[in-house]
Amino acid sequence: xxxxxxxxxxxxxxxxxxxxxxxxxxxxxxxxxxxxxxxxxxxxxxxxxxxxxxxxxxxxxxxxxxxxxxxxxxxxxxxxxxxxxxxxxxxxxxxxxxxxxxxxxxxxxxxxxxxxxxxxxxxxxxxxxxxxxxxxxxxxxxxxxxxxxxxxxxxxxxxxxxxxxxxxxx
Amino acid sequence: xxxxxxxxxxxxxxxxxxxxxxxxxxxxxxxxxxxxxxxxxxxxxxxxxxxxxxxxxxxxxxxxxxxxxxxxxxxxxxxxxxxxxxxxxxxxxxxxxxxxxxxxxxxxxxxxxxxxxxxxxxxxxxxxxxxxxxxxxxxxxxxxxxxxxxxxxxxxxxxxxxxxxxxxxxxxxxxxxxxxxxxxxxxxxxxx
Amino acid sequence: xxxxxxxxxxxxxxxxxxxxxxxxxxxxxxxxxxxxxxxxxxxxxxxxxxxxxxxxxxxxxxxxxxxxxxxxxxxxxxxxxxxxxxxxxxxxxxxxxxxxxxxxxxxxxxxxxxxxxxxxxxxxxxxxxxxxxxxxxxxxxxxxxxxxxxxxxxxxxxxxxxxxxxxxxxxxxxxxxxxxxxxxxxxxxxxxxxxxxxxxxxxxxxxxxxxxxxxxxxxxx
Numbered sequence: 001x002x003x004x005x006x007x008x009x010x011x012x013x014x015x016x017x018x019x020x021x022x023x024x025x026x027x028x029x030x031x032x033x034x035x036x037x038x039x040x041x042x043x044x045x046x047x048x049x050x051x052x053x054x055x056x057x058x059x060x061x062x063x064x065x066x067x068x069x070x071x072x073x074x075x076x077x078x079x080x081x082x083x084x085x086x087x088x089x090x091x092x093x094x095x096x097x098x099x100x101x102x103x104x105x106x107x108x109x110x111x112x113x114x115x116x117x118x119x120x121x122x123x124x125x126x127x128x129x130x131x132x133x134x135x136x137x138x139x140x141x142x143x144x145x146x147x148x149x150x151x152x153x154x155x156x157x158x159x160x161x162x163x164x165x166x167x168x169x170x
Numbered sequence: 171x172x173x174x175x176x177x178x179x180x181x182x183x184x185x186x187x188x189x190x191x192x193x194x195x196x197x198x199x200x201x202x203x204x205x206x207x208x209x210x211x212x213x214x215x216x217x218x219x220x221x222x223x224x225x226x227x228x229x230x231x232x233x234x235x236x237x238x239x240x241x242x243x244x245x246x247x248x249x250x251x252x253x254x255x256x257x258x259x260x261x262x263x264x265x266x267x268x269x270x271x272x273x274x275x276x277x278x279x280x281x282x283x284x285x286x287x288x289x290x291x292x293x294x295x296x297x298x299x300x301x302x303x304x305x306x307x308x309x310x311x312x313x314x315x316x317x318x319x320x321x322x323x324x325x326x327x328x329x330x331x332x333x334x335x336x337x338x339x340x341x342x343x344x345x346x347x348x349x350x351x352x353x354x355x356x357x358x359x360x361x362x
Numbered sequence: 363x364x365x366x367x368x369x370x371x372x373x374x375x376x377x378x379x380x381x382x383x384x385x386x387x388x389x390x391x392x393x394x395x396x397x398x399x400x401x402x403x404x405x406x407x408x409x410x411x412x413x414x415x416x417x418x419x420x421x422x423x424x425x426x427x428x429x430x431x432x433x434x435x436x437x438x439x440x441x442x443x444x445x446x447x448x449x450x451x452x453x454x455x456x457x458x459x460x461x462x463x464x465x466x467x468x469x470x471x472x473x474x475x476x477x478x479x480x481x482x483x484x485x486x487x488x489x490x491x492x493x494x495x496x497x498x499x500x501x502x503x504x505x506x507x508x509x510x511x512x513x514x515x516x517x518x519x520x521x522x523x524x525x526x527x528x529x530x531x532x533x534x535x536x537x538x539x540x541x542x543x544x545x546x547x548x549x550x551x552x553x554x555x556x557x558x559x560x561x562x563x564x565x566x567x568x569x570x571x572x573x574x575x576x577x578x579x580x581x582x583x
Contacts, residue, residue: 182540210565213541216576221538234413238406
């Protein structure tokens with residue numbers, strides 16, 4: 001029995017090693033979190049009942065920047081996706097709607113903490129913005145986007161090291 | 171039978187003169203090859219009539235300038251760092267003693283102001299500001315402006331001229347949270 | 363007259379619609395060679411001129427290879443960036459255009475390979491194929507066509523592009539390089555790193571398939 005278990009374990013390990021070596025491009029080198037916020041100086045109930053409260057620290061952060069300052073913030077949706085070494089990936093923060101999509105792809109490490117990423121923002125199924133942002137952990141890219149129901153959408157893109165936690169990989 | 175290359179050229183109507191005549195004579199009894207040539211003529215005619223061989227890319231000036239920018243950026247990233255060299259001692263061999271003394275004094279004073287490589291190493295790359303990103307907005311009328319926001323500790327891109335998301339768009343159920351009646355964070359718009 | 367002759371006879375569009383390169387192939391000659399020599403010596407202005415001379419052909423080729431126009435735009439730029447990097451290794455006596463096409467081939471190949479990982483979520487391809495850059499558009503590109511324009515150039519072009527998209531990349535590239543770009547067999551073999559015989563058979567298969575695809579679409583009216 002012990003021998004059988006050992007052989008099974010070795011076979012599994014071997015498979016894992018072989019799989020890992022087949023395409024290094026699929027290595028997950030980080031996690032990208034995309035959040036869509038709604039900022040308004042009017043009545044926040046215009047966003048409808050399916051929105052989420054925004055933590056105070058996030059609201060404070062957003063409001064510190066004059067261009068992103070609103071009296072009220074809500075979260076419309078979020079998505080957390082792995083960043084592959086050489087493959088692109090898509091975030092769908094208002095899934096299953098494709099109204100707001102974000103494509104991203106790693107480009108190069110500028111330094112240990114600084115990574116250049118290709119980021120594309122798609123709205124209403126049109127490519128609206130493409131940029132090669134230099135991302136560091138804990139320093140999001142905030143895009144002040146389109147108007148919606150009397151307010152404006154702010155799309156936050158944040159890169160963190162490590163893999164997404166307990167997310168079904170797409 | 172003509173060789174592969176000659177047949178290929180004949181199918182494409184690129185054979186001339188005696189070679190063309192030879193293959194034509196051979197092809198009289200080759201209905202499959204005649205059909206192949208006819209098919210090539212038809213498809214070629216159709217594609218050439220409707221697909222351009224050359225088409226200026228949109229935003230042609232921006233197309234070129236973005237290439238130049240990327241090339242310039244690559245060049246900067248591979249340039250070796252230049253170092254400041256102390257050369258004062260070199261000149262001592264060429265100047266009169268008094269001038270040398272004066273120079274030495276001035277140089278000593280100068281070292282109090284100008285950092286030398288040993289005392290002031292180049293800042294680590296991680297602390298250097300990231301290069302300005304390229305912004306591309308394919309939709310007409312849309313512009314983007316980038317800046318680093320120290321107050322928000324974030325990079326910010328402001329889009330202008332983007333079409334509004336239709337009011338009919340509803341936040342999907344899956345984007346919602348279980349807690350009922352979410353409270354909003356109310357922020358005083360005026361900083362104290 | 364069969365359907366292909368009918369379709370080809372409705373030349374509502376000329377060979378190309380826009381831009382100074384619209385009339386087709388820039389003649390590669392002494393001008394290119396002189397520019398290449400200067401560019402190899404680091405003259406960015408000369409290289410910029412080369413980009414201007416060749417961008418139309420490279421963009422058209424890539425646009426016929428990938429579904430998405432903005433991807434074609436990006437990839438075309440990648441080609442010229444890579445060409446600059448590889449310029450020190452380019453032998454001036456070789457044909458610059460063919461060399462560029464070879465880089466375009468490699469760029470498109472890398473792009474389609476890394477499009478998404480296996481088993482990845484498949485986004486609706488309609489989303490990507492509908493994206494268009496239209497510099498003439500006031501707001502968003504119009505997708506509706508009047509019935510009177512049923513066989514108008516744009517719609518037919520879309521049908522041809524849709525049929526091309528159904529071919530494998532190798533077959534698509536062979537027919538684009540031959541029947542659109544007008545490259546010689548030897549050039550195509552060099553660009554695609556295969557034999558002339560392989561180019562022949564890929565072309566034959568591609569044309570067969572296109573004939574069948576376009577016939578069906580036409581007969582469905």
